[in-house]
Amino acid sequence: MAGSVEPDEPVKLADWLRMATARLAPVSDTPRLDAELLAAHALAMSREAMLLALPRLVAPPEGEALLARRLDHEPIAYITGTRDFWTLSLRVTPDVLVPRPDSETLIEAAIARFEGPEAPQQILDLGTGSGALLLAALDAWPQARGLGIDVSPAAVDVARENAARCGMADRAEFRLGNWGGGLAARFDLILCNPPYIAQDALLPREVHAHEPAGALFAGVDGLDAYRLLADQLGSLLAPGGVAIFEIGFDQAESAAALFLAAGFAVAPVRDLSGHTRALVVKADRASQR
Structure with a gap:
């Protein structure tokens, strides 16, 4: 009919993904992956199912709003509300740090420590956040x-939700607390990813503008949490138990010195890139003689 306007053709998802990838390139190291995760979230599909069906899919109307949030440097995990860690899919909110692959180094170190028939029976996660380390x-x-401990009530709620999500609510307890203060029990394995960033450190915008500051910063030198933990650790470890702490890229010597001064033996743990990412801490038998 003369003068009529044809409705806009739906945008093919493949075309939208190419456009979104180009727009995200200046703000992300993984722009294509980010675009795919945003689209899958908007379509309420797994990324794998979405890619298999890609030729017949059109761009979701919600895609632009989600893309705008990512262009504002909001982490993907906060936008989609989930993050994979170890073998688990976890609920993530801005009340907790985004679980990172670096932290899986602690689980790998724990598995290496408890090889064979020996296995931890009681596990403590200090500063549990989303519950990622404990649940893994x-x-x-x-x-x-x-048992997972956190000072944030909102974080404890997220961790409890994740325990239920992973089918572990009957084995994982989460409580409010100030690190290990007031705990009477002793534990075979203690895991901890404390705040370890110096208060004046420069961080990427998506970290400092979106993730909880209390889970990031630890005083002038980034060591405040380790000082407190080194003081508490002796009353928390069971005989033969170990504690594994995540550390910053430049804290292998400074953090280790705090535990050594408190009478513990310390061993560094390197990630796949060869960087020291964690410390394994246990009672120093020589100092107990």
Whole structure:
């Protein structure tokens, strides 16, 4: 009909993904992956299912709003509300740090420590956040039970939700607390990813503008949490137990010195890139003689 306007053709998802990837390139190291995760979230599909169906899909109307949030440097995990860690898919909110692959180094170190028939029965996760470390450890040792402690009520709620999500609510308990203060029990394995960033450090915008500052910064030198933990650790470790702490890229010597001064033996743990990412801390038998 003369003068009529044809409705706009739906944008093919493949075309939208190419456009979104180009727009995200200045703000992300993984622009194509980010675009795919945003689209899959908007379509309520898994990324794998979406890619298999890509030729017949059109761009979701919500895609532009989600893309705008990512262009503002908001982490993908906060936009989609989930993050994979170890073998688990976890609920993530801005009340907790985004679980990172670096932290999986602690689980790998724990598995290496408890090889063979020996296995931890009681596990403690200090500064649990989303519950990622504790739940990953409980996934590795189905017979174990664990306790997660965090100072943030909102974080404790997220961790409890994740325990239920992963089918571990009967083995994982989460409580409010100030690190290990007031705990009477002792634990075979203690995991901890404390704040370890110096207060004046420069961070990427998506970290400092979106993730909880209390889980990032630890005083002038980034060591405040380790000082407190080194003081508490002796009353928390069971005989033969170990504690594994995540550390900053330049803290292998400074953090280790605090635990050594408190009478513990310390061993560094390197990630796949050869960087020291964690410390394994246990009672120093020589100092106990």
